[in-house]
Amino acid sequence: MFNEWLWGGFAIVNFAMILAIYKIFGKPGLFVWIGMSTVVANIQVLKTVELFGITATLGNIIYGTAFLATDILNEKYGKKDAKKAVWLGFFTLIAMTVMMQIALQFxxxxxxxxxxxxxxxxxxVPKVALGSLAAYLISQYFDVWIFSKLKSKFPDDKYLWLRNNGSTMISQLLDSAVFCTIAFSGMPLNIWLEIFISTYVIKFIVSFLDTPFFYIAKKMKTTN
Structure with a gap:
């Protein structure tokens, strides 16, 4: 159970740090976090661990914080800022990829x-890289869109959990589907399904765990 306890603590640290950067730097802090998290997640994802009886990639927690950050931006500053953050993260990921490929040639x-x-x-690995980029952009844009839709239909603060969980859990499902479809195309269906299901289960848990932190961020006062 060591990995499970460590993973839980790791999740709390990640979510606490996003609140800290938001408290100290306000909205710009969330933009910085999204750029950082997309890069770090794509490094951590290379490590696989055993969690809850399944093999999972490690990057799902910090990747999930990017969805939390866009939800906070959407909730407190609007859809335009959330979309801007999505593109910032996408550009950061491409820039890191290009620069590191050049660096390796030295x-x-x-x-x-x-x-x-x-x-x-x-x-x-071309398919994995393409799958990661496509999944990020598609799922994050969908997250911003569905969050805005839920907010317009359920604007009261008592539905904060619905806006946060509903948008993130559905968009994470889309993220897993896009990534697995592109990255693992041609793989036997039973193996593909195992990877898809195990990946989404972990992302679902992360989406559930970020709920209290979303509530804290909603009430948090910042200078920016």
Whole structure:
């Protein structure tokens, strides 16, 4: 159970840090967080761990915080700022990908000890890279759209949980479907379904766990 307890604590740390950056820096802090989280999530996702009896990727928590950040922006500042944040995250991910591919082409010095590790981390499998970019953009845009729809139909604060959970859980389902379809195309259906289901189960749990932090952010006063 060590991984499960550590994973729970890791989730709390991630959500607490997004509240901290929002409290200190306001709206700009959320923009910075989204850019950072898209990059870190695509590094952490390379590590697989055993959680709740299934094999899962590690990047799902910090990736989920990007959805929390866009929901906070949508709730407190509007749809326009949430969309801007989505594009910022997308550009950050592309910029990191391009820069690291160029960096890998440099011939390392004889004393270098990290080239092999960098190659392992940042060498792209084309379908996985395309799947990650497409899933991020499609699911995040859908999250902004469905959050706005839910907010217009259920504007009272008593429905905060519905706006947050409904938009994130559905958009995370779309994210998993797009990523798995592109990245694992041609894979036997039973294996594809196992990856898809296990990936979404973890994302669903993360979406549920971020609810109290969304409520705190809603009430939080910032200077920006």
């Amino acid at each position: 011939t390392p010095a004889e004393s270098d000890t990290v080239q092999g590790s960098l190659v392992t981390l940042f060498s792209l």
